[in-house]
Amino acid sequence: MQKDSKKKIRPEQSQAKPGLEKNLKPKPKSQPALAGDKLSGKVALITGGDSGIGRATALLFAEHGADIAIAYLNETADAKETKKVVEKLGRKCLLIEGDLGNETHCKKVISKTLKKFGSLDILINNAGTHWEADSIEDITTKQLMTTFNANFFSIFWLTKNAMPHLKKGSSIINTTSVTAYRGSDHLIDYAATKGAILSFTRSLSANLAEKGIRVNAVAPGPIWTPLIASTFSKESVAEFGSDVPMKRAGEPREVATCFLFLASEDSSYMTGQVLHPNGGEIVGS
Template identity: 50%
Template sequence: MATTDITQMQDPRQQYPVPPFKQQQPIEPPGEESEMNPKADYGEHSYRGSGKLAGRKALITGGDSGIGRAVALAFAREGADVLIAYNEEDKDAQETVRLVEKSGQKAIAVKGDIQQERHCQQLVQRVIDEWGQLDILVNNAAFQMSHQSIAEFSAEEIDRTFRTNVFAMFYLCKAAMPHLKPGASIINTTSIQAYDPKPQLLPYAATKAAIVNFTKAFSEEAMQQGVRVNAVAPGPVWTPLIPSTMPPEKFEEFGADTPLKRPAQPVELAPVYVLLASQEASYITGMIYGVTGGRPLA
């Protein structure tokens, strides 16, 4: 597994693996962490908490791997208990639970389809039933497929992309708001694709633009309740979604088009989610935070 000592000053261009990456065997989406080469770094050996989220309870969708796992681990090391929602990868989900519990916090993994509003309601209720409060909601789960032409995107793929990336965000925010107290935080995961969309990811890019719009609009309503709503816009991030949904020629050079000439590792995203979830971000709402390796949000 790729690791780095983040306490030491380093050249960020060389801090983590750089392309070209070794061609991999075909991986079925959404992919597993164990199938990745090189392995992703989600902070197990490097992230050090300081109590920023002590006593808080978080719900993270897509928490079994990638960014979601890194955020779950960072939240735990900052003192939060975490429920992770996932759809398919049991092995990855249980590894995230192990890491959270090893960090001294409680963890729950709930499998199910967030495309369904009823399941989203059940996720929120599970947090309330288990811990009596919900303080942080991270809408992170996403689906994408890559094609060369709009004609290749099936109705099923388009529907699944919007239901997973956008509809679930609506459902979860709607279900969570009655339980969120002043000081709570909602964090959505958008993408550089919302600002610099590629036709190969047409439905995915459109959903990420919708998330930006939702975040800005909903933040005004949520603040009437004292709840902050922000979003993180990653650039290329080395997660199982990449080798499982992109052709080999794309992931072999994945991230090379950034000024850093490499993709981010999930652990590099986690501190931004921690900031936005913490009281240190008390004056931040309706904002989109780019973690893009130098590519501008424009």
């Protein structure tokens, strides 16, 4: 028998149409949730925070009062530059180098963040990688496992190890992709990981809703990041983003605002949802 989930959560009441807000019990909350810094006093862990979308998100979070831990693979020069700017904004920044496709390292990332800051409020699972392949026959098992370890299993391991330290009001935000919705004929294994992230986000959000921990995602389209220039041919890079309705690639800062919204109280009534900064491509949600 299905359990009836409905229960009274406010006093019974009735009004003549169109109704008066002043007579509602309790009164609706209409004032902005926060003024000024949206993440003041928060600690955010951002994977892939050395460059691209991750860097833009780290800088925006710092502007809004958060201390930042950045987990990255080996792009130390970029990571140090990000840290420099975060600290100029008056916030603390911890750099953690290593392979997130390794479960043991994921555990260390969480423990190092907690050792530095004493708490964790926001987990941004953003790091990812991809390789082009014309055919599934060109995708080796090694490449497949590397892609899933980096893009999906890292998210599972980091989230699992973060859970004992998250509390009501905490936020988990995962980076999926437009390819999770429409696929990609030349990034088959990458698109598959992004589909897994989408399902993981929806499932975990339902699991954690009653604990007051929100889980959402961002699904970028073509965004101008170092991964693009390091993956595609010179000709493809020159044309990158020109096929979307807005006829250009997006900038990392145009995606970072999605993460800020989902991390802050501005999105307090959203969980299990996905935002789509993709230049106007219409995809199923």
